[in-house]
Each structure stands twice: as C-alpha cells, then as structure tokens.
Amino acid sequence: DGGITQSPKYLFRKEGQNVTLSCEQNLNHDAMYWYRQDPGQGLRLIYYSQIVNDFQKGDIAEGYSVSREKKESFPLTVTSAQKNPTAFYLCASRNTVTSTDTQYFGPGTRLTVL
Amino acid sequence: EDQVTQSPEALRLQEGESSSLNCSYTVSGLRGLFWYRQDPGKGPEFLFTLYSAGEEKEKERLKATLTKKESFLHITAPKPEDSATYLCAVITGANSKLTFGKGITLSVRP
Numbered sequence: 001d002g003g004i005t006q007s008p009k010y011l012f013r014k015e016g017q018n019v020t021l022s023c024e025q026n027l028n029h030d031a032m033y034w035y036r037q038d039p040g041q042g043l044r045l046i047y048y049s050q051i052v053n054d055f056q057k058g059d060i061a062e063g064y065s066v067s068r069e070k071k072e073s074f075p076l077t078v079t080s081a082q083k084n085p086t087a088f089y090l091c092a093s094r095n096t097v098t099s100t101d102t103q104y105f106g107p108g109t110r111l112t113v114l
Numbered sequence: 115e116d117q118v119t120q121s122p123e124a125l126r127l128q129e130g131e132s133s134s135l136n137c138s139y140t141v142s143g144l145r146g147l148f149w150y151r152q153d154p155g156k157g158p159e160f161l162f163t164l165y166s167a168g169e170e171k172e173k174e175r176l177k178a179t180l181t182k183k184e185s186f187l188h189i190t191a192p193k194p195e196d197s198a199t200y201l202c203a204v205i206t207g208a209n210s211k212l213t214f215g216k217g218i219t220l221s222v223r224p
Contacts (some may be wrong), residue, residue: 006157031210042118042214043158043201050210058211090157094210101146101205103212105157 003027004106006091011111013078013085021076021109023091031094032074033103036060036087043090049074050096078111086113116141120202120215127222130191135218137202138184147185148212149178150201158201161187192222 004025013019023032031050035043045058049068063082068074078085088110092103117140127133139147146165150158162171164180171178175196177188187200199219203212 004157033212040216042216043203043212044214045211048211100163101210102148102160102163103210104160105150107157108155110155 004091004093004104006089006106006109008109009107011109013111013113015113016080018077018079019111021078021089021091021111023074023076023106024072025074025091025093025106026072027093027095027104028071029093029104030071030096031103032068033092033094034058034064034066034074034076035090035092037090037108038087046076046089085111087111116204116206116213118202118204118213118215120200120218122218123216124219125221127189127192127220129193129222129224132188132190132192135187135189135200135220136184137187137215139202139204141204141206141213143206144204145207146205147180148203148205149185149187150203152199152201152217154199161200189220192220194222194224196220197222 007022033048034046044060047066049055065077090108091106094103119138121136149161152158162178167182175190179186199217201217203214
C-alpha cells in the first residue's frame, strides 16, 4: 500500500534532550511538510521541502531542524531549544508533478515532554 | 496575513439532522481551498479541493461549496460515524503553503 508512515506513534522526551521523529513516504512525492498541532489551534507549518537536499523554514521553525537526504524521507529533530515541544506532529507530502496542491498526511506522532 | 476562520467551533447533531459547517477566509490570491476530516489521535484525511467560486464537490453525505469569501461543508442526514473534526485550509502563493483554520468538532448522536 502506498502511503505515509510516521514513527514512533508516541514519544516521551526529558528536558534538554533532542529527539528525532521519522517520516517516510512511498508515494513518490517530491514535496514533504512538517506541521505541529496544538489543542484549539490550527495546524502550523514547521518546515517544508520541495526537493531532495533543499528545505525551507515554515512559520514556527525555531527549535526544530530537518534533513532531506532521500526523496522518501524527511525526519524532524526537536531540539532542546524548543521551549514547548509537547504537541501532535504531522508529516505530509504532495505530488508536485500533477500540481494538484493537495497534501496527504501521515498518522502523526504525539510528543510529550516529561 | 492569510486568515481562515471556521464556525461554529463545535456542533452537535441528532442522527439524520442535516447542517452546514462554515469556513470563511481572508487571503490575497486564493489558489485553492481544502477540506479534511480528522479523527481523534489520527492524521487528517483529505476530503475535497475547491479552486473557484461556484464550484461544488460531493462525497457520500458531504457536499462542499465555495464562494469568493467562504466555503460550506454541507452534511446531509449525518450518521454517528460522521463524528470527527473537520479542518479547512487555504493555499495561496507559489510555495503551496497551507493555512489552516482551527477546525469544527462535529458530534452526531444516534
């Protein structure tokens, strides 16, 4: 089945730790995105990448880092500089070839800081 | 700055009671408007994309419409399995960035 996978489903972090969230897609999509979702707020864009080895900051990039070494993978690192990292993190991808603009989402990772 | 406002925040319906969810937007240069469904603890599931005023799309009990200022998601004769949070998002500009509303939580009682 084609789709987007995120792991782990739940992640617990201690203060001062960096953690990496995985996002993999086998849809052959060029563009990938990371969003953060907090209760009572809309999804907010953290980082996005439209091509391998290139990525741009979104609206709330501070305290996060990404890499895009392979087309299928777009991992997100939540660093200790992120002051309030507890949230639901969503990865999405888009087919730039068909230019439909539609983003498809993975199942999400819930990060909790202990 | 692009803004998307969804109303009401929450809606409780009796099974079979039709209603509409509203998404109003203030953007410069709308390229598209999207509706997603999100179940608790899961990622959003794509429902519809609308590109121009007057466009309508349907899927089962759902119908999405678009005007120059807002979009409606009409739910006809809803069932309990339609209970979810419905997200609206707009896309503007050349970088395909989505701006989301806060969502509408729909609860359908049997």
